[in-house]
Amino acid sequence: MTSTSILITGGCGFIGSNLSLLLKEKYPAYRLVALDNLKRRGSELNIPRLKEAGVEFIHGDIRNPEDLQLDYKFDFIIDAAAEPSVMAGTGPALSYVINTNLNGTINTLELAARTGAKFIFLSTSRVYPISCLEHINYTEGETRFEISGNQSLAGISTRGISEAFPLDKARSVYGTTKLASELIIEEFREFFDVQYVINRCGVIAGPYQMGKVDQGVITLWVARHFWKRDVAYFGYGGTGKQVRDALHILDLFDLVDYELHHFDKVNGCTFNAGGGLASSVSLQELTGICAGITGNKVGASAVMENRKGDIPLYITDNTKITSHTGWQPMRSVNDIITDTFNWIRKNEQQLKPILNA
Template sequence: MHILITGGAGFVGSHIAISFKEKYPHYKVTCLDNLKRRGSELNLTRLKAHAITFVHADIRNPEDLEGIEPFDCLIDASAEPSVLAGLNSSMTQLINNNLFGTVNCLELAKKFQAKFIFLSTSRVYPIASLESVVTSELPTRFTWQSAQTLPGVSEKGISEDFPLTGSRSFYGATKLASELLIQEYFSVNNLPTVINRCGVIGGAGQMGKVDQGFMVLWVARHYWQQKLNYIGYGGEGKQVRDVLHPTDLFKLIDIQIHSIKTFAGKTFNIGGGLKNSISLQELTTLCEKSTGKATLIDKIKENRPLDLKVYISDYSQIETLCGWSPTIPVSQIVDEITEWIQKNERMLEPILNT
């Protein structure tokens, strides 16, 4: 099998590429990336060490894709990942990356009638609806109550039945628009497609920033003892997310591409789930334990646009279909990030300690 991964030099893309090559040494794996995101060039040595082909190209430019060799599966891990994109800047780059880029990838997959795995986002769900979910406040976190009025929400999290009507951010809108087009390619062109709506993905190798990759950001700020902020919802750090390790995501994609008929045309919520959820306050405790350091955290009570009190992925549909569920706990993810920073401190400090 020949697997093409767009965004293949990024955190998720490179991890999936290397995982495939380690499990299936006889497979050909090609990573395509424009190397725009800071730190992505650091993965090129790792890709080369695993005999993974790298193509420096941009999915926004169809001509960049013309020379790609035939492949059996395209995993689209390329995107402008910031939920703040387009908020105080031009929409052009966001739409070119996350919508037109997806179309170019779909056309490329159609050319070879290849399997198409799309990494979408939980941010396709409307913010106002998510914020209207009934919560309770515990000593260290907010939690969802069992009795709800909206469909698709329970203590386990948000399922695929949650309503999609409403505003969700420019970022989320581009990903949802891509999902709609993917469904058309499946229906009209018989392209075997799968949509995975991913929540937070975190782990060693991620170049975390304020707007994306908060797990690495939190560990790094503790490691270098740089100030952090609990922002919004009273400034107590009780907002909650579930976290997925990229190895668990790889295990799912591995199942999907080798049993594509089971999953084709479907959309799945993918994440760490309730058992792998954590609040910022709880994450602070883990970071202090893992790094052996504490840092100053200011409390800012006012909410920011696009913030969410709680988001947890209900992955029941995919678990029922194939038995997949996350295996790597948040505590292990934090420890792996700490170890990675310790081993690569000199290289990472200019990127993460800013």
Template sequence: MKLFITGICGFVGSTLTKALLDHKADLAITGIDNLSRSGSWLNREILTKQGVKVVHGDIRNASDLEANGPFDWVIDCAANPSVLAGVDGQSSSRQLIDHNLGGTINLLEACKRWNAGFILLSTSRVYSIPPLAQLKVEVHDRAFRPCVADSSSWPVGLSEQGISEAFSKAPPISLYGSTKLASETLALEYGLTFEFPVWINRCGVLAGAGQFGHPGQGIFAFWIHSFKEKRPLKYIGFGGKGYQVRDCLHPQDLVSLLEKQFSEPLVTNKPRTVNLSGGVSNSMSLRQLSDWCEDRFGANKVVQTDTERPFDIAWMVLDSTKATNVWGWKPQTSIYDVLREIAEFAEGQKDWCQISAS
């Protein structure tokens, strides 16, 4: 089987590639990356040694795809993943849209040409912000959780297990979220129109060893590396206590589902879109994460601030019950195993935040 993986030198793309190679011996993998992230060249060297063909190119340029292929499947891991992208001054709104949406369009045109299946790794940020921002929460063990006493007024798609696929996707969802939701819609339309398989996998916070030390790349790795390097941190918003919660998922846990999606017939009753996450049992607040880091690395400065940021949400945990019921999928790596993996990697690095932060 021939796979084409975009963003292959990023954390998710490279980790997923290594996991796929470990699980399937009959894979020929080609990947593309523009190598714009600091530290991405390190993954390029590792992947090349594993027999992966890494193309230096940009999915925003259709011509960079034309010299490649055909392939059986395209897995799209390339994205500007920050919810603040396009509004934080680090990238323009046009750059965000060209990358996250324009790049998807070029890939879908390539899938049509190659007759290849398409798998999009999407995000929890396609879900509507206002009902989540207005959700009444309570503090339990240094972490927010939805107030159970208020459950009768919870919006459709929200339960104690998290946010399901039925939750509203009405705007605002951020520019980042809208590019991913638009990509989802286009991908499904292309698949139906040109008769190639499409799967949309909406992921929670992906984390693991080798993730770049930048908050937009993944809060768990950023926090752990910052603690290890004694870099000051901030609790931002929600009273500055650090009670905001996210779930955690290791990219290697996607492989068992991808293998089933590769094998599924084109005509199927299975839903094309599912949530994939660590769920409530693999979620944690920043305050809890700080306590874990302090036990491992010792004390570090964490400043409490009242600064509020746009699009921030106190509790964001995806409910992957549908993926379990339909595919038999469950996360295999516990959040504490993920944290230990990141910490062990951090202990073997020097100045990882500086190397990989830009």
């Protein structure tokens, strides 16, 4: 009997490496292959961990169809290869963002179509347009912005943002490459029978995220506290009241595990999937929690100017995914910060040049 085989593109990245290792640990008989071009600084640190656990590594680039001419049939492909920074799409890395996040997805879909692999796509909350997110009515609480009960747009309530939220208008090049990928995935379903599920995730965090200024804010915050360096609140009055929900990587694993093993229930679906209101935090609150957990207090400066593409708040409404699958996030922001802190503490020397740069 042949066992399940899974290709994870971006398999040395934060999400890809965690999913590869957690799947291999839970299902030792599965064949797990992680493909990565090692573009993200720190992704190379995961190669020995993957190899030791029995996950195969392929040094490959999804921009090159040749790198995806693999002589093995996969049951599933988890697409976790991307340039995940919103800021990257606003500068010289623009063509890299398009070539990887969109053309690379197409190359990966062609592999799925050729081999009959089912496709799990990690999309983003950034498919929702900036100007619509800016038009959410919110009130200013003591430590955070809060979604008000009175809204004029569809798909927004005090629970957060649902799949019914508008999709018209600009969303950043990063978000557009992801939404365009979603559209192409639907075409591959219609014309090449590729079965898929799309998860639109907000902030995901936890150990092995190589957080940097433009991506991975929770790791960045924990690292700044660990090495006692100041943080900065950008825009929105410089008070750090902007809010995100955060999904623990282990909660994402639980979701992907469910999807792999109940694919018929999610086939053809697009879900918002995030930490939700219960696991949301403002930057100001994040600073307080990090100080409590690390024992280090740092300064917080205010930068009044809004950063292009930034948004005041994003909270996922998980109603659809929970009713389809029963899945809901189980871990809190405190859990995420504690686990990230312990990971940094344990690997301080190795991580210092990357996370304290």
